[in-house]
Amino acid sequence: MSDKLLNLTRRSFLGTAMGGAAALAAGQSFAAGKTLNVLSHKVHQTVLGTGDGDLLKDWKSANDADVSWTTFDSNPLQDRLFREASLSSTDFNVGYMVDNRPTKQIAAMFEPLDAYLQKDGIEDFEDIAPGLVQGMTVDGKLIGIPVRHATQGLFYNEALLEEQGISAPPTTLEELAEQAQKLTFTSKAGTPVAGMVLASDLAVFPVMFARAFGGDFINAKFELLPNPEAMEKGLSVLRKMFETGALPRSYATTKNDDQVTWLQQGRAAFTVLPFARFAQLNNKEQSKFPGKIKAIEFPISADLKGKMPMSSIVEAWGMVIPANSKDKDLSWKFIKEVSSKSATLGMAKNGNGPVRVSTYADPAMSSNPVAAVEAAVLKNARGAFPPFPEAARAQSIFLEEVQLAVLGRKEVKEAVASIATRVKPLLQA
Amino acid sequence: MRTKKLAIGIGKAIAVVAILVWSLFPIGFIVMSSLKPGQDIFAVPPKFVFSPTLQHYVQLWNGWGVFFGGLLNSTIITAGATIIAITASTAAGYVYSRYSSRMLNASVMFLIIVRLIPPIVVTLPLFPIINAIGLNDTHIVLMVLYATFFVSLGTVLMRTFIDQIPRELDEAAQIDGAGRMTILRRVIVPLAAPGILAVAVFVVVFAWNEFLFAFIFTGTNAKTAPLVISEMIGSIDGVDWGVLFAASTVQLIPVLLFVIFMNRYLVAGLTAGATKG
Amino acid sequence: MRLNKITEAIPFLAPVQILILSVIVIPSLYVIWLSLNASSFGQSATFVGLDNYIQVLSDPAFLRALGNTVMIVIFAVHLELALGLGMALLFASGLPGRRVLLVAVLAPYAVSEVIAVAMWRFLFDPDVGPVTAMLSWLGLPMLDWSFEPSHALIMIGLLTIWLHLPFTFIILYAARLAIPKDLYEAARIDGATPFDAFKKVTMPLLGPAIVVALLFRYIFAFRIFSEVWLMTQGGPARSTEVVAVYLYQEAFSYNAFGTAAATAWIMVLASLLLATGYVFLLRKQVAGNAH
Numbered sequence: 001m002s003d004k005l006l007n008l009t010r011r012s013f014l015g016t017a018m019g020g021a022a023a024l025a026a027g028q029s030f031a032a033g034k035t036l037n038v039l040s041h042k043v044h045q046t047v048l049g050t051g052d053g054d055l056l057k058d059w060k061s062a063n064d065a066d067v068s069w070t071t072f073d074s075n076p077l078q079d080r081l082f083r084e085a086s087l088s089s090t091d092f093n094v095g096y097m098v099d100n101r102p103t104k105q106i107a108a109m110f111e112p113l114d115a116y117l118q119k120d121g122i123e124d125f126e127d128i129a130p131g132l133v134q135g136m137t138v139d140g141k142l143i144g145i146p147v148r149h150a151t152q153g154l155f156y157n158e159a160l161l162e163e164q165g166i167s168a169p170p171t172t173l174e175e176l177a178e179q180a181q182k183l184t185f186t187s188k189a190g191t192p193v194a195g196m197v198l199a200s201d202l203a204v205f206p207v208m209f210a211r212a213f214g215g216d217f218i219n220a221k222f223e224l225l226p227n228p229e230a231m232e233k234g235l236s237v238l239r240k241m242f243e244t245g246a247l248p249r250s251y252a253t254t255k256n257d258d259q260v261t262w263l264q265q266g267r268a269a270f271t272v273l274p275f276a277r278f279a280q281l282n283n284k285e286q287s288k289f290p291g292k293i294k295a296i297e298f299p300i301s302a303d304l305k306g307k308m309p310m311s312s313i314v315e316a317w318g319m320v321i322p323a324n325s326k327d328k329d330l331s332w333k334f335i336k337e338v339s340s341k342s343a344t345l346g347m348a349k350n351g352n353g354p355v356r357v358s359t360y361a362d363p364a365m366s367s368n369p370v371a372a373v374e375a376a377v378l379k380n381a382r383g384a385f386p387p388f389p390e391a392a393r394a395q396s397i398f399l400e401e402v403q404l405a406v407l408g409r410k411e412v413k414e415a416v417a418s419i420a421t422r423v424k425p426l427l428q429a
Numbered sequence: 430m431r432t433k434k435l436a437i438g439i440g441k442a443i444a445v446v447a448i449l450v451w452s453l454f455p456i457g458f459i460v461m462s463s464l465k466p467g468q469d470i471f472a473v474p475p476k477f478v479f480s481p482t483l484q485h486y487v488q489l490w491n492g493w494g495v496f497f498g499g500l501l502n503s504t505i506i507t508a509g510a511t512i513i514a515i516t517a518s519t520a521a522g523y524v525y526s527r528y529s530s531r532m533l534n535a536s537v538m539f540l541i542i543v544r545l546i547p548p549i550v551v552t553l554p555l556f557p558i559i560n561a562i563g564l565n566d567t568h569i570v571l572m573v574l575y576a577t578f579f580v581s582l583g584t585v586l587m588r589t590f591i592d593q594i595p596r597e598l599d600e601a602a603q604i605d606g607a608g609r610m611t612i613l614r615r616v617i618v619p620l621a622a623p624g625i626l627a628v629a630v631f632v633v634v635f636a637w638n639e640f641l642f643a644f645i646f647t648g649t650n651a652k653t654a655p656l657v658i659s660e661m662i663g664s665i666d667g668v669d670w671g672v673l674f675a676a677s678t679v680q681l682i683p684v685l686l687f688v689i690f691m692n693r694y695l696v697a698g699l700t701a702g703a704t705k706g
Numbered sequence: 707m708r709l710n711k712i713t714e715a716i717p718f719l720a721p722v723q724i725l726i727l728s729v730i731v732i733p734s735l736y737v738i739w740l741s742l743n744a745s746s747f748g749q750s751a752t753f754v755g756l757d758n759y760i761q762v763l764s765d766p767a768f769l770r771a772l773g774n775t776v777m778i779v780i781f782a783v784h785l786e787l788a789l790g791l792g793m794a795l796l797f798a799s800g801l802p803g804r805r806v807l808l809v810a811v812l813a814p815y816a817v818s819e820v821i822a823v824a825m826w827r828f829l830f831d832p833d834v835g836p837v838t839a840m841l842s843w844l845g846l847p848m849l850d851w852s853f854e855p856s857h858a859l860i861m862i863g864l865l866t867i868w869l870h871l872p873f874t875f876i877i878l879y880a881a882r883l884a885i886p887k888d889l890y891e892a893a894r895i896d897g898a899t900p901f902d903a904f905k906k907v908t909m910p911l912l913g914p915a916i917v918v919a920l921l922f923r924y925i926f927a928f929r930i931f932s933e934v935w936l937m938t939q940g941g942p943a944r945s946t947e948v949v950a951v952y953l954y955q956e957a958f959s960y961n962a963f964g965t966a967a968a969t970a971w972i973m974v975l976a977s978l979l980l981a982t983g984y985v986f987l988l989r990k991q992v993a994g995n996a997h
Binding site (some may be wrong): 441444445448449451452453454455456458459462471473474475513516517518520521523524528533536540541542543544545546547549550551553554555558573574576577578580581582584585586589590592593609613623624626627630631634637638640655658659662670673674677680681684685688689692 | 714715717718719721722723725726729730731733734736737740793796799801805807808809810811812813814815816817818819820821822824825826828829834836839868873876877879880881883884885911914915918921922925928929950953954957963966967970973974977978981
């Protein structure tokens, strides 16, 4: 009895009240018996649709349950999720986690899902990209089910390329650097154009440049700088681009969102962003170049072209169940539903990066102009670096040295050597 | 004499223009951006002539209903925090101004030194405690937190302001048989009005814009407007700057209204102050 | 006036003291314990003694952050005080449309930092920002804040003044309004020049308010965060990092609660050390008021 009383927590009470309001708005009478509290980014809620387009409509009525979403921006979201999971109990039933976060210690706070998968399996589980499932497996235990991925591609402004007499986008990294150089000019519209714009606060970009030469920062086997010369080559390209103005002078303070506005305004010709940004970059209301911004795979260096595939960077989200939460069976049912083929396709139509290989083959996806490229890139894509307790600190050190090298304050060789010595102790910890 | 006056007048006019440009140029840019068609917001060179549109406000209304809920929460929390902070600081400021002892002086120092502790660190222990007592995601927890982080400043300021009220006034009231509480309410509060309002401005503005505590201690129920705005800047699906600037403009209005409202009383306080000498 | 018993003051002081004790002091004591341990999410605390303190103090990045913070505190706070005082006196000297002007002056304080920084970044964009364009049109050197660390610090200083000038201004203005007009009348009748009146009437009476404004602005400036975090993220290459950014990184990016707690306490002690001068002034005020 007292258990029952305790179960009617403030949150579930409120969730029901809000769910009721939402149901009213959707024009149906609703009196769900249960509420599932989900902690996510707003985008995860949005892609599931609302009202008549609600992909969970049937699930909700079949389970007599409603879903109450609490949404935050990505970093605060992860912080809140771990905070909640470290309490003695939490009201949140399902959380969304980025695949570079589950270290051993973090993973221990979440329910292992293998048993659930055996007992009450997910539809055609093998169809979910194995690399993404791997990212959610820690110490042999599956702790999250992949639900969304963002794979990085090379975006270019076709109109600016044409203006400078370039008829085709680059097929090698060297060509990219060369074209970026040519595209550092003042356009006919009078806008100063930088060849390429990249944020300096994300490891994604320098890692991609290193991978184009066959190197890496920290690979999946936790090898630090497996090929230091490749990292040196990658950083040298970036440094040269900065020296010649092909990377803008504001490189050191450029953020991810600046990349979008710069491309939309024709201030830069190339950038690297998730394929999912395609729609925003070509949005008629925001972009000066709607329909002119195209995406391709980030090119590998000339030496490696045709010898090995380019391994672009992918970041994935998984759904997790906090170990200290209640009613885990309902949480699993929710995860199972969201992972189903039809929900995955439905979310993909709403702009979600689908985690199922089969989704890309669906005819409904043919209207998405980058789906085919994205699917091909995804095949060889990996995370920027694997999760380990000091990963965030390692990333900061890496970025600090990269900035020093690109801005010309330190020799590239020295910076790479410094990355090796400074990050090494963090990996052993 | 006349040329000197003219020179002073011109000097003042230049100062006023400089102050206006300094204060309002960036804000004007924000408001203007909220009215620009999306592709003109960051246009190069910046566009000062454009056909204004309310589309971002419409999008805000349709797509971000949660923002308006956030505004409501922010209003409730700001009002509560301001009332708590002002009441507590005025009472304490009164005692600190009128009485002195070694203990009291030490406790003023204590109030100030405590403020050197960065708010961010108390979040670590407070989160589990507040969850355990079931206050997470309620309005009251933010009201108390915001008030607490401004009572030090509030108390010290109120003491400074009350110091300027002649003691003869409370002594006269005391002779008339008024107790301390009555003196505080009838004599001190009316005369200290400008000070109280100055303190109120700080609490209101802080509580209205605060992010860190709101993000740690709320979820859905008490989610504040700045938290929703931070989601708009969210890094996953890109920023819709137009909607963001529209939201910022909307968020700015209540505080500006409050300042306008306060303005009247500040001037009223001025006249009250003039009669006291 | 004397209190007969300290107990008589308790009902007036209790609300403030209870809030401070329960929300700040007691949790901070726990933070001391935290600073002597290593802990993170999903990892229980292990006692490490003073290791966290040693680690932070021997980190060159922390020392640089501390240096930057002190620079910003010293330059920005005092410049801001001078501007705020000038504006308060200007307003008090009588301006047409003062009410409207007051709203304009206080407006920046109401802008959330996120938005303010987004706007400033665009206005001061080194390639296309309108302010940059204006500076070069006036023949002034441009603020190369995204490349030169010293320029970045100047930019951060300007932004923090922009955001907080209203704070300093309103304290001084409210205090100035409280000075009875008769005092100036009397000074004028005695043949004092406006400058004499400023020296003999305004400054002594504004003294306490100036100390309070300075002290609290100093406290806030010492933990300056958003301006730096949103403007430069401490870059280029961590050269503009400040202590609060360092602390934030430890706590929220690295989830290293032990070093975060230690950083917090070092921050408190460092600011206390620097504040001693101000606190000394304030003590004199306290003593001066004890009639």
